[in-house]
Amino acid sequence: xxxxxxxxxxxxxxxxxxxxxxxxxxxxxxxxxxxxxxxxxxxxxxxxxxxxxxxxxxxxxxxxxxxxxxxxxxxxxxxxxxxxxxxxxxxxxxxxxxxxxxxxxxxxxxxxxxxxxxxxxxxxxxxxxxxxxxxxxxxxxxxxxxxxxxxxxxxxxxxxxxxxxxxxxxxxxxxxxxxxxxxxxxxxxxxxxxxxxxxxxxxxxxxxxxxxxxxxxxxxxxxxxxxxxxxxxxxxxxxxxxxxxxxxxxxxxxxxxxxxxxxxxxxxxxxxxxxxxxxxxxxxxxxxxxxxxxxxxxxxxxxxxxxxxxxxxxxxxxxxxxxxxxxxxxxxxxxxxxxxxxxxxxxxxxxxxxxxxxxxxxxxxxxxxxxxxxxx
Amino acid sequence: xxxxxxxxxxxxxxxxxxxxxxxxxxxxxxxxxxxxxxxxxxxxxxxxxxxxxxxxxxxxxxxxxxxxxxxxxxxxxxxxxxxxxxxxxxxxxxxxxxxxxxxxxxxxxxxxxxxxxxxxxxxxxxxxxxxxxxxxxxxxxxxxxxxxxxxxxxxxxxxxxxxxxxxxxxxxxxxxxxxxxxxxxxxxxxxxxxxxxxxxxxxxxxxxxxxxxxxxxxxxxxxxxxxxxxxxxxxxxxxxxxxxxxxxxxx
Numbered sequence: 001x002x003x004x005x006x007x008x009x010x011x012x013x014x015x016x017x018x019x020x021x022x023x024x025x026x027x028x029x030x031x032x033x034x035x036x037x038x039x040x041x042x043x044x045x046x047x048x049x050x051x052x053x054x055x056x057x058x059x060x061x062x063x064x065x066x067x068x069x070x071x072x073x074x075x076x077x078x079x080x081x082x083x084x085x086x087x088x089x090x091x092x093x094x095x096x097x098x099x100x101x102x103x104x105x106x107x108x109x110x111x112x113x114x115x116x117x118x119x120x121x122x123x124x125x126x127x128x129x130x131x132x133x134x135x136x137x138x139x140x141x142x143x144x145x146x147x148x149x150x151x152x153x154x155x156x157x158x159x160x161x162x163x164x165x166x167x168x169x170x171x172x173x174x175x176x177x178x179x180x181x182x183x184x185x186x187x188x189x190x191x192x193x194x195x196x197x198x199x200x201x202x203x204x205x206x207x208x209x210x211x212x213x214x215x216x217x218x219x220x221x222x223x224x225x226x227x228x229x230x231x232x233x234x235x236x237x238x239x240x241x242x243x244x245x246x247x248x249x250x251x252x253x254x255x256x257x258x259x260x261x262x263x264x265x266x267x268x269x270x271x272x273x274x275x276x277x278x279x280x281x282x283x284x285x286x287x288x289x290x291x292x293x294x295x296x297x298x299x300x301x302x303x304x305x306x307x308x309x310x311x312x313x314x315x316x317x318x319x320x321x322x323x324x325x326x327x328x329x330x331x332x333x334x335x336x337x338x339x340x341x342x343x344x345x346x347x348x349x350x351x352x353x354x355x356x357x358x359x360x361x362x363x364x365x366x367x368x369x370x371x372x373x374x375x376x
Numbered sequence: 377x378x379x380x381x382x383x384x385x386x387x388x389x390x391x392x393x394x395x396x397x398x399x400x401x402x403x404x405x406x407x408x409x410x411x412x413x414x415x416x417x418x419x420x421x422x423x424x425x426x427x428x429x430x431x432x433x434x435x436x437x438x439x440x441x442x443x444x445x446x447x448x449x450x451x452x453x454x455x456x457x458x459x460x461x462x463x464x465x466x467x468x469x470x471x472x473x474x475x476x477x478x479x480x481x482x483x484x485x486x487x488x489x490x491x492x493x494x495x496x497x498x499x500x501x502x503x504x505x506x507x508x509x510x511x512x513x514x515x516x517x518x519x520x521x522x523x524x525x526x527x528x529x530x531x532x533x534x535x536x537x538x539x540x541x542x543x544x545x546x547x548x549x550x551x552x553x554x555x556x557x558x559x560x561x562x563x564x565x566x567x568x569x570x571x572x573x574x575x576x577x578x579x580x581x582x583x584x585x586x587x588x589x590x591x592x593x594x595x596x597x598x599x600x601x602x603x604x605x606x607x608x609x610x611x612x613x614x615x616x617x618x619x620x621x622x623x624x625x626x627x
Contacts, residue, residue, distance in 0.1 A: 002498065225497065228496065228497050228498070228499070229484065229485070229496040229497075229499050229501075230493055230496040230497040232477060232481055232484070232485055232496075233485065233493075233496055235474065235476055235477060236474045236477065236485055239474050239475055239476055239477075240472050240473075240474055240475075242435070242456070243468070243472045243473075243474070244485075245455075245456040245457055245460070246433060246456055246460055246465075246466050247460055247485060247486055247491075247541070247545065248457050248460030248461045248491045248545070249457060249485075249491050250457045250491065250492075250493075251457070253492070253493050254493050257493045
């Protein structure tokens with residue numbers, strides 16, 4: 001099968017661990033009594049579920065950065081757009097249970113004295129439509145953005161800067177009340193999803209399992225793409241773009257396809273994130289968020305997929321611990337971590353693991369792998 | 377030129393000029409390559425050899441002039457990928473192989489075939505393709521390192537791999553930029569033999585500095601100087617030309 005052709009032993013191990021986690025965590029929450037030492041509180045389930053969506057987001061960035069050399073510093077925008085699409089569905093689900101009990105309009109529209117639902121909110125009462133938009137909206141934006149950027153051969157640091165500008169511009173736009181997305185406060189006070197109460201532990205567990213499934217599927221898809229000849233062309237573009245062109249490959253088409261796919265994956269991650277944290281606001285578009293994603297990937301190991309997912313979980317766990325104990329030092333730690341990883345572990349956690357394995361297997365065997373390219 | 381020129385030549389350049397910031401890299405350059413021909417292009421540094429290749433492969437747009445492929449396609453209107461698709465392959469002066477890919481994958485990427493993203497996403501490597509790659513690995517003598525990353529090859533091996541990639545691409549016209557650069561004498565001689573073999577079924581243009589190598593090729597030679605053709609003929613003829621001697625030895 002196309003989807004499973006290139007997973008490999010490490011990939012199957014990753015999927016197996018993911019499946020175990022996806023079973024164990026809901027089990028520990030639902031079936032173990034609250035006083036059991038292994039009981040997972042609903043806070044823990046939500047937290048781990050959030051990590052899984054970040055892992056999927058990291059995977060999407062690794063797909064283009066690790067394999068195609070496109071350093072997007074604006075991927076948080078696609079994540080946020082997916083999140084907003086989900087948030088709009090969840091807002092419509094509230095119905096007349098809002099503070100103002102308006103049967104049609106969400107609270108913030110009533111507050112702004114709006115009389116009718118803006119046209120772009122139509123359809124979001126349907127779950128299927130909303131899920132379609134979760135992928136289509138980020139995908140379309142990435143397609144248009146990529147169409148212009150890649151055709152004009154914008155690469156390297158210039159591309160990174162315009163992705164950063166894109167997410168910043170979107171943040172400013174979404175802060176505006178008249179955009180119709182709740183302005184500053186964003187979308188929140190969600191009640192239920194597909195009729196299930198979002199506050200209940202069972203729904204949280206279901207969202208957790210859905211996040212794990214999405215991560216697993218995203219991983220399989222990314223492996224299938226990177227393992228195919230298409231993926232080899234991506235790496236060729238990363239390492240020698242103009243050479244690839246002289247071989248007859250349309251580099252812009254390849255970049256565009258990878259970028260669009262990656263944005264859609266990020267959108268799905270955002271859509272799973274929002275019901276688990278209960279809010280989406282313009283802060284998600286903040287440029288710093290997008291930079292943080294790149295740090296996760298670098299920490300885990302660029303161009304390995306598994307490393308990206310691992311890096312997202314490790315760094316976010318560190319963030320949870322740090323912001324709980326020394327909140328004011330977190331950003332220093334994050335910056336220091338990035339510098340440390342770039343200088344001393346250029347291939348991330350997975351690269352270190354790989355080197356250790358090599359050393360134990362064959363002492364003093366020279367590495368056949370050429371020195372890695374520095375991050376662009 | 378008011379009417380489209382008709383020519384049997386596989387590559388036809390007429391009055392091609394390129395200037396960079398006022399410097400004329402090519403100055404009304406005109407020459408043609410016949411189908412199946414092996415041609416060496418020599419000239420001192422800055423004579424416009426590499427710029428000529430850039431124009432033919434679509435990397436540089438000329439300011440004026442005509443560049444026709446197979447007498448009908450105007451190459452000045454095509455981009456790199458389209459030109460490669462028409463059947464023009466290029467080997468760079470500095471060997472550029474895909475360092476992280478294995479030798480086998482380098483050849484696989486070069487292999488003639490559909491280049492669309494959709495096709496490469498779902499393609500499976502057929503037996504014919506595998507056979508063809510094995511055949512090329514034999515020709516370029518890299519069968520024993522097929523699974524090694526190309527970045528781990530020696531300089532000479534990279535040059536050969538790149539020639540192998542050209543073979544895999546199977547273009548109608550090959551542009552080869554200084555294939556013998558940085559090679560040992562033995563490797564240089566082998567490379568000349570290989571190119572002569574290739575020239576039996578393809579048109580080949582070789583840009584070279586190394587006169588011994590050009591002599592080994594034993595083909596017609598075009599001498600470029602300051603962006604236009606200074607002399608053309610056999611190596612003995614052009615090296616007897618007093619203008620060529622002047623350009624090479626200084627006045």
